[in-house]
Amino acid sequence: MSDENPSILSHVSIGTNDFARAVAFYDAALAPLGCRRVLEFPNAVAYGRQFPEFWVQAPIDGKPATVGNGTHFCFLATSREAVQAFYQAALKAGATDDGAPGPRPLYGAPYYGGFVRDPDGHKIEASFWDASLGGHEGAEPQ
Template sequence: MSDENPSILSHVSIGTNDFARAVAFYDAVLTPLGCRRVLDFPNAVAYGRQFPEFWVQTPIDGKPATVGNGTHFCFIATSKQAVDAFHQAALKAGATDDGAPGPRPLYGPPYYGCFVRDPDGHKVEAHFWDTSLGGHEGA
């Protein structure tokens, strides 16, 4: 695998008010997507396939973590089955459903995804982009 990072962003960090619960949740839901813990600290854990791209941590300022209205983050799945497995793992690990797996024609024919709310209330998405169905014209 190349050492060049293919990501557009360095990383995303989310806060939690129950670190152990949040880490257990993301350990469970990121495994079906081929992600693992890349770095592990007492109050922060980083996940990725190769690089630390997604962090779960207690807020560094010591104040309670809050959820952003209109904010969500999305993980890339390698298949529709991985999206389904992510959704099932998320619900089993304490998430609430915020959009069952399936196509979203509004997002383009190749899109297949799902949405959940993690135990802290963050909106989380997993999606698969089926390139055999064409691209997103004009994007």
């Protein structure tokens, strides 16, 4: 087994216009996925399991944060139950529904995901890949 990080990305960052609200939201929504704050700075917090992979911050240029059309962020869950817990925690923390948890056969038989919009309008998801259900034939990104 390798100690190498299997991720293909170092990190992503999203902007917020209400930093305190966004941090409270992500504290609650990411906890069921085993994610926590791993770094904190004024106006920026990084979440991860071990590494700072997902940043929430006030835009560095001082302009208002905006939502990218066609952009979404997906967090890995360890089970279907974790996807459900993420979805419920996110809704309770102020998210709006953008696709209830469930199978997404279009993405492949093993795919199970749930989508919400965070309080700033960013589309976020948690997904679980059940390898016991086969491969990823026909999988397409959302």
